[in-house]
Structures are given as C-alpha cells and as structure tokens.
Amino acid sequence: MIEEIHILGVYMPAALVWAVLAVMLVYLIRMPLQRLPLYRLLWHPSLLEFALFVVLWWALSALGDAFLTSFLAP
C-alpha cells in the first residue's frame, strides 16, 4: 500500500495526491458530460460530478496500490 508520496522532502499522504489527480480527471470528464442532457435524469447534475470524484479517488488509490507498488518497488 502506498502510504505517502514525497515531493522535495515534504511527505504527503498518498490520499491527498490521489484526490488531486481525481479532481483533475473529473474536471476533464466534466466538459463532455455537460453536453449530455443530464438534467432530464438528475435533480442536481453536479451530484454526478461529486460521485465521479469519490469513485475516482477510491479507484485511483486502489489501482495505485495494486499496480504501482510492485512497479516502483520490485
């Protein structure tokens, strides 16, 4: 499990880094999503973005731990 990531001597919890990556991904996905007529399906389309963020955060940390750990520390 990747617990922390250090940048220039500052150790940050890995969760923070995955969260930042998830935000960036959601921001990229958001533009095509806005073209879909989501307002017909959802009361608050922004809820979907938040859900995407949470799921991506979890998925990134799970994938990172599953693949990056063995890749970085063989």
Next chain:
Amino acid sequence: MFHRQNIVRSLATLLVILVILAGIYALWLRYQIDPVTRDGKVRADMVPVAADVSGLVTDVRVADNQTVKKGDVLFIIDRPRYQLALEQASATLASQQAALAQAVRENRRNQAMRDVLAPEAIEQGRARVEELRAGIGQAQAARKLAKFNLERTLVRAPVAGTVSNMSLQPGVYLNAGKPALALVYDRSMRVEGYFEETKLPAIRVGDPASIYLMGVADEIEGHVQSIAGGVEDRERVGADGQLANVNPSFTWVRLAQRIPVRISIDKIPPNVRMIPGQTATVIVHPRNDGRSVHRSLPW
C-alpha cells in the same frame, strides 16, 4: 409523462447519492481502518554510562558512534591516584600488622610474668591485641575497597552497543554517578508504531508487520510484540490522592488518541541500516484467525 420523468430523476439522483456514500465508505475503510500508520519510530534502549569513581579522565578508548562489545573499556579515570590510594591502604595494613605483632609479643611476655605484673596491665595488653586484630580487619577491608576502586577506574561497557553523542575528552573531571556518554543497546532495537485507537481493534499480538523506513523501499519484517498498557489521560490533571481535575472544555472536534504498538524486528534487509529516531511506516497484516472485530461505522 411528466410524472414518470420525476420518478426516473429521483431514482437516478438517489442512485448517485448511494454511489457517493459507498465511495466514501470504501475510502474510509482504506484510510481510517486498515491498521497502517505513518507515525512509527525506530527506538532502542539507551544506557547512560557513568563513572563509579570521581576523577580526571586520563584516557578515552572509544570514538563517537563506535560499536563496542560488552566489557570493553570505554574510558579511564585517574588511575595513578587510585593506585596511590591502594598503596596507602597496603601501607596502613602493614603498619597495623607490625603493631599487632608487637602487641602479641608484649601480651605473651605479660602472660609469662603474671606474678610481677598487675592483672590490670595484663588485661590492657590483651585488649590491645584484640583492638589491633579488629583494626587489621578494617585495614584489609579498606585495602579491598581501594583495589575495587582501582578496578572501577576502567569504565567498561555494560552492554554491547553503539557509543552515541559522545564528546568526552581526556582532562574532563567526572563526578561519580554523572553520565559521561550514552550507549545505544543495539539488541533492544525495535519499531514503535503509534496507531490511532480506531485502528487498534484489528491488531493482535503476534500479527506480522511490514516496516518501511522513510525513503527506503526495502521491507523490514517484524511482528507485533506488545501493545502499550496505557497512555496518559489528557483530559485530567492532578496527582493521585487529590480530587480529579478534569478539563472543563470539551472540544467539538475529537481526535483519536495514538497508542504505541511495539513491533519486534524479525528480518532486516542487508542494505538497510536502522537508527533509533528514524521515522517509519508500519503496516500490520491481521492474521486470518477467525477474529471478529465489531467496529462502529463512521458515526
């Protein structure tokens, strides 16, 4: 038609909210429950080495950060002075022995001339012999003590370990009992992981653990040796025998206390060096022994 769309919208919104909650729950499990801590420290017992006799340091036999075996001489305290003290004690003993021999001879003569001497004088002679015998016992003990002190001028390593933070130089005057250098007892090296109390139910004594030192990719293997018996209650001050003095303010946000968990080290990779004080990440792998942990949900 309008009505059906409302139902679809409600259901879809509900679904999205459920997805959000499930994601938060998965993240909570991952980061708050798995017995992992980044707050671990390498620790070892320190043995402060002090001289047993006072005096000038005449010779320092170790350098800073040197590894020593048990019994190795670390430094030497003013040996000539204690040698002189031993000689003095020996001389005192010899003079006492001479006095005793003389008293014994006198006593023997007195005993032979019982008819001419007053009984008082004979008694005095015998008492003097006994006095001097006791004096010799004292002088012998003093000599042994002087010899013992002379041996103690060689300050030896009480345990095998590493000399640490040493700045002792010849010429420094040391008082008996004052620590002169610190010895790190290498055999007692272990890692203490400070686990939040929310993570503690999953940890049992004997569980295998992985330790990663800060910046080192190699895994150090260990197992949970023991869990601390108690930590300080920070809401309460005051000594035993007084009334409880409980902090009147109770904070809105509560934080989990951290409990030290002692991890004993089983295997260190050959290229890894552990130094007490280093930061470590500790991951405990709970064994699959049918334990049931009833943990409360995030609320």
